Amino acid sequence: MIDIKQLIAISIGTIFINNFVLSQFLGLCPFIGVSKKLDSVMGMGLAVTFVMTMASLVTYLIYHFVLKIFEIEFLKIVSFILVIAALVQLVEIVLKKTIPVLYNALGIYLPLITTNCAVLGAAVLNIDKEYSFISSVVHGFMGGLSFLLALFLMATIRERLELADVPKPFKGVPIAFISAGLMALAFLAADKAMLSAITGE
Amino acid sequence: MGDIFIIIRNISVGIFLLSGLGFSFGIGLAFIAKVFHVEIDPRIEKIIEILPGVNCGACGYPGCSGYAEALVKDNVEINLCSPGADEVIKNIGDILGKTAETKLKLVAKVFCLGDDTVALKDYDFNGEEDCTTVYNFFQGDKSCKYGCVGRGNCIRICPVNAIKRDQYNRVWINADECIGCEKCVSVCPSKVIKMVPQNGGYFVACSSKDPGKIVRKICKKGCIGCKICEKMASADRIAVIDNLAEVNYKSKIDLHNAAIKCPSDVIVPIINQTSFMVDNKNNKKEVKQDNNYDNKSNDKKNNTIQ
Numbered sequence: 001m002i003d004i005k006q007l008i009a010i011s012i013g014t015i016f017i018n019n020f021v022l023s024q025f026l027g028l029c030p031f032i033g034v035s036k037k038l039d040s041v042m043g044m045g046l047a048v049t050f051v052m053t054m055a056s057l058v059t060y061l062i063y064h065f066v067l068k069i070f071e072i073e074f075l076k077i078v079s080f081i082l083v084i085a086a087l088v089q090l091v092e093i094v095l096k097k098t099i100p101v102l103y104n105a106l107g108i109y110l111p112l113i114t115t116n117c118a119v120l121g122a123a124v125l126n127i128d129k130e131y132s133f134i135s136s137v138v139h140g141f142m143g144g145l146s147f148l149l150a151l152f153l154m155a156t157i158r159e160r161l162e163l164a165d166v167p168k169p170f171k172g173v174p175i176a177f178i179s180a181g182l183m184a185l186a187f188l189a190a191d192k193a194m195l196s197a198i199t200g201e
Numbered sequence: 202m203g204d205i206f207i208i209i210r211n212i213s214v215g216i217f218l219l220s221g222l223g224f225s226f227g228i229g230l231a232f233i234a235k236v237f238h239v240e241i242d243p244r245i246e247k248i249i250e251i252l253p254g255v256n257c258g259a260c261g262y263p264g265c266s267g268y269a270e271a272l273v274k275d276n277v278e279i280n281l282c283s284p285g286a287d288e289v290i291k292n293i294g295d296i297l298g299k300t301a302e303t304k305l306k307l308v309a310k311v312f313c314l315g316d317d318t319v320a321l322k323d324y325d326f327n328g329e330e331d332c333t334t335v336y337n338f339f340q341g342d343k344s345c346k347y348g349c350v351g352r353g354n355c356i357r358i359c360p361v362n363a364i365k366r367d368q369y370n371r372v373w374i375n376a377d378e379c380i381g382c383e384k385c386v387s388v389c390p391s392k393v394i395k396m397v398p399q400n401g402g403y404f405v406a407c408s409s410k411d412p413g414k415i416v417r418k419i420c421k422k423g424c425i426g427c428k429i430c431e432k433m434a435s436a437d438r439i440a441v442i443d444n445l446a447e448v449n450y451k452s453k454i455d456l457h458n459a460a461i462k463c464p465s466d467v468i469v470p471i472i473n474q475t476s477f478m479v480d481n482k483n484n485k486k487e488v489k490q491d492n493n494y495d496n497k498s499n500d501k502k503n504n505t506i507q
Contacts, residue, residue: 066218066222070214070218071211071214072211072214072215072218074211074215075215075218075219078219079219079222082219082222082223082226083222083226086226086229086230089230090229090230090233093230093233093234093237094233094237096237096239097237097238097239098237160329163329163330163331164329
């Protein structure tokens, strides 16, 4: 039932090789928007991980037990958006009452990532790659961690860029995008073919 | 023919199911919201509105909302907000039904006058223009190891832009604009920013504990510990400890004469410290701002005025 090899392949693959932000270019909006200071990075990264995992879980169930039964798989994107939005709202309401500390830490980020393409992308990729239930959830979780990694690297770089002698037209967002592009090039170095051959993914 | 039926069937099932899903989610969420409703004391909202909203943390609580919650839930003192001052204390008092006195207004001042024209430099620094970074290399690039590093970390962190810097890397704080949040105090790596009472009159703008002989060599505006100020005012008001003069703010003796007679001109007014000259009208103690000083770091790297 639980294919450990596939899970490990998914984990390493999603974080380093198919990094959601730097290789698949999903979730760029919060990536640029929230990476100015290092403090907000942890909150945002954990919020995205949380939402992605739950979204992968729920959308898997919706796809296989509602859409497939009624043969309307073509509605997957619309229904996923609906489900994810409702889910995040539910989580925010419940969190506010049950764990106020957690709500204070990452509550403000939850509305930002409700219909983020990274979250939707994780859900749709699960279906496209025909993952099992456990694999889908793990894929969602690792996707969130990959986002956190990229965000962390970006924030540390941007804090130093603040103090560097950047030419005036490039200050702020432009130099951030250039840095992100260079980071994406660096992540290309992870050899997909080699790792695929080892793990058989 | 059969195709049309399939299309119609798909469309109708799709519409039916999605609207059903949306509808049930809506009802579900409304129900959950009612069940998990969190009661917020309306006074907290009102207090958050009248607080300055700077989120400086001077009160000791995490931001203005933190202080508002503590006020309503834990019943703490209402005079802890230093940017707010009298008006905020009065307004909070009206809401909560309490009164309190204003706490003594403290402002931050930079205890160093050593800019590029008066202070000797040990080495040229060509890295990040960040105070902590420069301070990590032998406590700054000036020969005086007690001095202001001049890269402006305090300027960047001040929420009201009360700290200024000019092209000679002179850094000073405008006491009228300072709200007393103490963010600059914590961010300064050489700890030359300290709090003084706003109505304290004068302060000694130097932090150097080096003996006078050494100070004379490395900085034109350093306290040499000559004790002339002690004689002009009184040892109760201003005393030289460890080669550095310090003002005692509990005493109220006037320091004007001491300021004029100070041979290094380091006793400067707390309010209106826009220039470093002590009272031009009265006295001849004019400081020459010339670049002929034998300064090892003479390339002006176009430090932007913050």
